[in-house]
Amino acid sequence: MSYVFFPGCSLEGTARDFHRSTLAVAARLGLELPEIPDWTCCGSTSAHGCDALLAAALPAKNLAAAAGKTVAVACASCYSRLKAANHHIARDPAVRARVAEVVGGDYDGQTPVMHLLEILSRDIGRARIAAAIRRPLAGLKVACYYGCLLVRPPEVTRFDDAENPTLMDQLMEVAGATPVDWPHKTECCGASASITDPDVVLELSDRILSMAKAAGVDCIVTACPLCQLNLDMRQKDVEKRFGRRYDLPVFYFTQLLGLAMGCTAGELSLASLVVAPGALLQSKGIGRAEATR
Amino acid sequence: MSEAAMRLERVGGGLAREVKARSGASPMSCLQCAKCTSGCPVAARADVKPHELVRLVQMDQRRAVLESRSIWECTSCQTCVTRCPQKVDIAAMNDALRGMSRAAGMAAPGTAVPVFDEVFLKAVRERGRVHEMGLMAEFKLRNLAALPSSLSTASVRQRYTASWRGGMQLLADAGKVPRMIASGELRETSARGMQAIKQRALQLFADADKVPMMIAKGKLSLLGRRVRGKAERKAMFRRASGGKS
Numbered sequence: 001m002s003y004v005f006f007p008g009c010s011l012e013g014t015a016r017d018f019h020r021s022t023l024a025v026a027a028r029l030g031l032e033l034p035e036i037p038d039w040t041c042c043g044s045t046s047a048h049g050c051d052a053l054l055a056a057a058l059p060a061k062n063l064a065a066a067a068g069k070t071v072a073v074a075c076a077s078c079y080s081r082l083k084a085a086n087h088h089i090a091r092d093p094a095v096r097a098r099v100a101e102v103v104g105g106d107y108d109g110q111t112p113v114m115h116l117l118e119i120l121s122r123d124i125g126r127a128r129i130a131a132a133i134r135r136p137l138a139g140l141k142v143a144c145y146y147g148c149l150l151v152r153p154p155e156v157t158r159f160d161d162a163e164n165p166t167l168m169d170q171l172m173e174v175a176g177a178t179p180v181d182w183p184h185k186t187e188c189c190g191a192s193a194s195i196t197d198p199d200v201v202l203e204l205s206d207r208i209l210s211m212a213k214a215a216g217v218d219c220i221v222t223a224c225p226l227c228q229l230n231l232d233m234r235q236k237d238v239e240k241r242f243g244r245r246y247d248l249p250v251f252y253f254t255q256l257l258g259l260a261m262g263c264t265a266g267e268l269s270l271a272s273l274v275v276a277p278g279a280l281l282q283s284k285g286i287g288r289a290e291a292t293r
Numbered sequence: 294m295s296e297a298a299m300r301l302e303r304v305g306g307g308l309a310r311e312v313k314a315r316s317g318a319s320p321m322s323c324l325q326c327a328k329c330t331s332g333c334p335v336a337a338r339a340d341v342k343p344h345e346l347v348r349l350v351q352m353d354q355r356r357a358v359l360e361s362r363s364i365w366e367c368t369s370c371q372t373c374v375t376r377c378p379q380k381v382d383i384a385a386m387n388d389a390l391r392g393m394s395r396a397a398g399m400a401a402p403g404t405a406v407p408v409f410d411e412v413f414l415k416a417v418r419e420r421g422r423v424h425e426m427g428l429m430a431e432f433k434l435r436n437l438a439a440l441p442s443s444l445s446t447a448s449v450r451q452r453y454t455a456s457w458r459g460g461m462q463l464l465a466d467a468g469k470v471p472r473m474i475a476s477g478e479l480r481e482t483s484a485r486g487m488q489a490i491k492q493r494a495l496q497l498f499a500d501a502d503k504v505p506m507m508i509a510k511g512k513l514s515l516l517g518r519r520v521r522g523k524a525e526r527k528a529m530f531r532r533a534s535g536g537k538s
Contacts, residue, residue, distance in 0.1 A: 009422045009423040009424075009425070010425070012422065012514065012517070012518060013424065013425040013426070013512065013513060013514055013517075014425055014507070014512045014513070015512075016511055016512065016514075017511070017512075038421075038520050038521060038522065039520070040417065040421040040422060040520050040522075040526070041416075041417040041421065041422050041423050043414075043417060044413070044423075045369055045410075046409065046410040046413035046414050046417075047414065047417075048369070048388055049369070049388050049391055049392075049406070049410055050388075050391070050392060050410050050414065051392070051533055051534065052315065052316060052385075052388065052389075053533045054414075054530065054533040054534075057529060057533055058417070061529070101532060102529055102532045102533045103529060104525075104528075104529070104532075148368075148369075148370040148371060148372070149371075151375075152370065152371040152372065152374075152375045153371050153374050153375045153382075154375060162375055186372075187334065188334040188368050188370035188372065190334065190335075190368050191368070192368050192369050193366070193368055195405075195409055195428075195429065195432060196404070196405040196406050196409045197366070197405065198499055198500070200335060200338075200366065200368070203338075204334050204335075204368075233503065233507070233512075269511065271510065271511070272510045272511050272512060273510075274506070274510065
């Protein structure tokens with residue numbers, strides 16, 4: 001199957017490590033991810049909070065440009081917006097007609113949209129990924145954190161079980177890590193309030209970090225730039241506010257998968273992580289520790 | 294929709310109908326089971342809890358709903374609609390209510406969401422993509438500038454309402470704001486006004502400490518990418534708003 005890639009704005013900024021590690025893993029699997037030419041922002045929370053029509057039109061413009069190929073998405077927020085636009089446009093002829101007026105061309109809502117986790121699990125498959133594993137992540141206990149936007153609402157995303165998703169857990173198992181069962185897989189980190197009301201984020205992220213810590217994991221694995229940023233970059237603030245100590249590295253799943261495939265720390269931008277993972281990886285004998293410190 | 298549900302929609306007052314028309318959400322179907330509130334990550338801090346908000350919409354309590362803080366604190370996590378036995382899309386309802394609250398000038402004081410949304414969408418319209426650092430800088434400037442004009446902050450406003458390019462200067466100048474407050478340049482203000490200024494000044498500093506680290510970690514690019522097709526995008530935004538923007 002061939003894909004076109006919609007990286008999204010975060011992957012050009014705070015989540016450049018997600019971008020780099022995605023391309024590194026894709027290269028190991030022979031997966032080509034050419035970008036949609038001149039893609040534009042999906043509109044994210046601000047568009048759907050202001051104007052339902054614009055919130056469907058911005059994704060539609062990009063999805064129409066995919067020319068029928070499957071759109072591969074890394075960011076959970078973009079994924080949610082592209083899926084929601086497809087859902088509304090395909091189901092409601094009135095929405096389709098109004099979006100066509102705004103965009104200046106008809107779009108039927110049928111361009112397939114898949115998150116990288118879905119592509120790896122369903123299209124590439126466990127066998128091919130297992131064959132690419134060079135250095136299994138033996139002894140690494142991970143909490144797979146999915147957040148909100150991949151799984152909810154399930155009628156729109158059709159991603160996985162909305163209350164207990166396991167796609168990322170399965171991939172981590174293939175990579176040799178040990179995913180734990182924990183109750184906060186799909187709790188909200190407060191991402192949409194990250195800039196407008198960071199207080200909310202500190203409180204919600206604290207719940208997730210403390211539950212992961214209680215589950216006895218070495219690190220958290222994410223599939224969303226906003227989740228990762230909140231749990232990683234704001235972890236010090238959370239610790240300070242609530243007087244706790246977490247010291248939990250927060251990886252993108254592509255970074256751990258890449259490590260298991262033998263990619264270097266540089267290829268995976270591990271130096272971009274705020275909670276440095278070097279000591280953890282060294283203690284588990286994973287990767288070239290000196291390069292990840 | 295079933296016959297019974299359609300009858301229910303007709304019973305509802307103007308507010309419920311407007312929500313339905315704007316968002317597709319059906320507040321009239323709510324049974325008050327409060328499952329939404331049980332799962333809501335921000336219910337504990339909310340002035341009006343999700344199931345209460347739906348009830349107020351059913352009862353056509355326009356002012357209580359549109360002035361509530363909770364419509365702005367919703368994180369759009371969509372746990373409510375996912376678990377609702379009646380599939381009342383409260384997240385979508387909140388989106389609609391935000392629009393109505395904004396249009397009626399009833400947005401809860403202190404919420405920064407309207408300014409953030411405006412800055413965000415402007416970036417999408419002008420550049421095609423959002424440049425996070427520029428977005429942060431402009432948001433902070435605009436949020437400060439959004440203070441009511443009755444407050445004597447003209448000097449602050451004038452200096453900081455420039456485009457995001459002022460961001461770097463902002464970081465350099467941010468330290469001057471408390472001094473301005475202390476030195477009485479902002480003296481002619483009410484207690485509530487001072488509170489608002491303090492809040493916004495704090496917001497100005499929030500995360501500023503992270504900027505050098507984020508640049509070192511490769512998380513911030515100083516210059517964002519622009520995508521061609523600006524005129525086309527602007528026309529698209531104009532058509533979406535019915536020619537109003």
